[in-house]
Amino acid sequence: MPHRNAPLTETGRLRLARCVVDDGWPLRRAAERFQVSPTTAHRWASRYRELGEAGMSDHSSRPHHSPTRTPTRTERRIIKVRVLRRWGPARIAYLLGLNPATVHRVLTRFGLARLAHLDRATNQVIRRYEHAAPGDLVHVDIKKLGNIPDGGGHRALGRQAGRKNRAKAGMSFLHNAVDDHSRLAYSEILTDERKETAAGFWQRAHTYFAEAGITVQRVLTDNGACYKSHLWRDTLAAAGITHKRTRPYRPQTNGKVERFNRTLLDEWAYAKPYRTETERREAYLLWLHTYNHHRGHTALKGQPPASRVPNLTGQYT
Structure with a gap:
């Protein structure tokens, strides 16, 4: 070209x-x-x-001979350390007495995945997937979050003063549902994670997705008690939805909603030193709207989830 x-x-x-x-x-x-x-x-x-x-046609500009290329024996040592110890270029370079840039070039040349793309327990490449259509799979999870006491927590008052208020603040439970294909999210801040609360949340989430033109086929959750209850099973069955659960101790299986949890912590919950829990909750609805309609998502080529939803604005109802 x-x-x-x-x-x-x-x-x-x-x-x-x-x-x-x-x-x-x-x-x-x-x-x-x-x-x-x-x-x-x-x-x-x-x-x-x-x-x-x-x-x-253009020919490759790669030279026929590269006399200064890293020796094959050294390349093999770099790869061996990477596979066995799962170290980054800097640590490998220190161990083998090489320049980190040299180690990085070798790893790139052989197409080894970044450490962030490897499962640390098995060293296997994490398989990333995306269902073909909205509603094929919805990830559901609960994120516990400490409430902000009146007057502010440690982020506003400092560690010592904030610790005194923390004990009486209590907890909030963010129930989240994220569509696998579009990353469209429905979320509520509730008071507990009981089966009745989880089932009620899903009924409202299901209505939200339906109004957006999404027909939910399957729901994926972890193995929490509320998701193993008969009430949760019956709630999904009544709507004709298949329930799937993640493997125990494998939260990455539910990765779409786990990533959403991290995003809301970074961009909403801890984005600024709120003075009260009420102030933080009032900011949540605006943040959630921004996430769904305006915030570019890296997995969607910089587009927001709304770009993949057939009827999010309701103009076709």
């Missing part, structure tokens, strides 16, 4: 070469006609004589 300032495309190169080789044009005349140097005209004419039309 020629760069943006290249005077010749592959078709232009072929025309130039044919003028020189087939029609007998002098190199300087052909170079002037196609606005390139005589050296360039000679190069494409020579490739046409040798390779025909196939020679008009």
